Amino acid sequence: MGRADARKARKRAARPSGIRRFFTWKKLLGTFFGLVLLCMGAFIVLYLVIDVPEGNPDAQVQSNVYKYSDGATMARTGKVNRELVDLAEVPEGVQHTFVAAENKTFYTDKGIDLKGTARGMLNTVMGKGKQGGSTITQQYVKNYYLTQEQTVSRKLKELVISLKVDQKQSKDDILAGYINTSYYGRGAWGIQAAAQAYYGEDASKLSVPQGAYLAALLQAPNQYDWALASDTGKRLAKARWNYVLDNMVGMHWLSASDRQGMTFDKPIPPKAASGLQGQEGYLYTAARDEVMKELNLTEAQFDAGGYTVTLNINRNKQKQLEKSVKQQLNDKLDRKDKKADARVQAGAVSVDPKTGKVLALYGGEGLSEHYVNNATRTDYQPASTFKPLILAAALEDKATTQSGQNITADTIYDGTSRRPVVDNGEKVGFAPPNEDKKSYGPVTLQTAMNKSINSVFAQLGVDVGMDQVMATAKKLGMDSGDLKPFPAQTLGTMGASPMEMAGVYATLDNHGKKVTPQIVKSVSKQGDRIPLDDAVGEQVISRGAADSVTSVLTGVVDDGTAKTSVRDNAVREGQQVAGKTGTSDDNKSAWFTGYTPDLVTSVGLFGEGALKSSEAGAHVSMEGAGGLPRVDGGSFPAQIWAQYTFNSSSANGKFDLDTDMGKAVQPTTTAPATPTEEPSTDPTPSKSESTEPTPTQSSPSETPTSETPTTEPTQTLPVPTDSPTASWPDDPVEPENGGGNGNGRD
Incomplete structure (x- = not known):
């Protein structure tokens, strides 16, 4: 064999045979670098193509x-x-616990873990399911920008987006996003x-x-x-x-x-x-x-x-209010077997008069049993709890009677039931009955408030001017009901809620500075506090007018419709109290709204058809509920109010009043002391059918006089200066707009 043949033989021996001809180390190395370059190119393309998406709505x-x-x-x-x-x-230490648990290099890495991601992708391809190894940034991206699906494409997106997020967001933002979305x-x-x-x-x-x-x-x-x-x-x-x-x-x-x-x-x-x-x-x-x-x-x-x-709700006061409603009302009713009892709905709101904070609220039997919130509903009449607003309007406006006398707590009016209301000598078509048809004859406004005499306040409203009365009501906080200025509104025929009435009386308690009850103490969104309006506003009526009304309202407690439930209550510890009862036409609502120097609470009971009855949701009478012939403001409402207030208000609280009139300043002589039954409507009544003075008083003359009563009325009383005549009208007019049903209202 020649040299040439030997060389050819050696080359043939060195040349790979079979499969080795296709997988040489050079080819393998070249292929590897080619794949690396291809992957790098693909990743660059992905990096350029894939943007950081909007946050996943579910994660927000x-x-x-x-x-x-x-x-x-x-x-x-x-x-x-x-x-x-x-x-x-x-806390910073708590922040570090998450970094120590999940990603110790979090503060120094670029947002990705290539080895962990590769391992996760391989396991996904091999069907081994979810695997760990991602950085905090990657987990945040998965939670916030992507989904929890396990696919290679999702993993690639996670990698690219994590790099971009790490460049655009701070580590603190990423960590916050992670712990908030996990x-x-x-x-x-x-x-x-x-x-x-x-x-x-x-x-x-x-x-x-x-x-x-x-x-x-x-x-x-x-x-x-x-x-x-x-x-x-x-x-x-x-x-x-x-x-x-x-x-x-x-x-x-x-x-x-x-x-x-x-x-x-x-x-x-x-x-x-x-x-x-x-x-x-x-x-x-x-x-x-x-x-x-x-x-x-x-x-x-x-x-x-x-x-x-x-919320401003004080949990202790809230529990006390719930307990008071339970013990003073619900435990005394059999809603299951007695139709009258099943009709009674209770609502109450308690407010701090200095701050406007709603400290407690009772809305009903429970939201699942009674969807309407009785504390804020405005579809029932406040009845005689509106009367203090008429007096406030009179005092604020320095109103006078039709004979020109300045109106004060000692001004004398005719308390005869169904006495027609007169404006400038003309009958206005309104003659409301008093409760139980009682007639009182000449009485001071203090006594009229104590006894809740409808005929007196109907005339007072007209004397002041119903436009002025309604304007004052709005200033004090009534704005949900129909405040049209017609005389029947003096009976509180508009709608109102316990929340609304608590605000009105809180404004009186706060010496005339507007109080808007607020149940919300603060609101924040994602840690940022949102400013709220102040619950206490400007002076809407003068301090003198507000304090005078408060003074007069102490008489309702000390010598009026609430004395049994409130004045003589066993748990009272010396708190000075002002308040007013109210019972609407046909006994469909009953109220007591009252206050101490540091707490205002309005309690309302509402007659509502039971859900599973034919009268479901309708306004119905509460007569017979709890075994009472009539549920009035001095019964359950005042009892609930008293138990709650005297266990929640500071003992020995005294009003700081700037006034020279009313019960808190000086007791008022009532004339006559004993009411009479409503007289006949005979057009020519006999003298005995007229309201007669007490034995210690002389009969008023038939001609009105302009004499102004003194602070302490003498035993000889002038005829009410606002009364057009001492005789009865020919045809007494029934009250309009629900003004009465024959029994009158409180």
């Missing part, structure tokens, strides 16, 4: 949270139990909901050991829930907790000595979701309505969530 859904004034959670509403919080609200078990999304669910605390009050447990939960929320976990689950949860704290020591975020002293803080047992049981449903609806009105929000905007609403 929050609940609205309602809290009592002391910070205790009352209720959460919404589809998702989440309340976003700023990272600044989370699921912790017990239906809790986000650290705030988790802190409440596991420790009954806000996130701002979490300790490092508590934070370490919540961080450990993220690996397996259901398996590590201490209340539900098996022995193995508890062992694994404890091991994970230790892992988190040990990593914190290694990262120099926790000293070894502090770590040594830390013990595992077992979470509280799971609670039923904060709901709307009992009165909470009414508190929620009232607060919700107030926030939407105050912030001008639609239902859709508010229900989108994220609001934390703290």
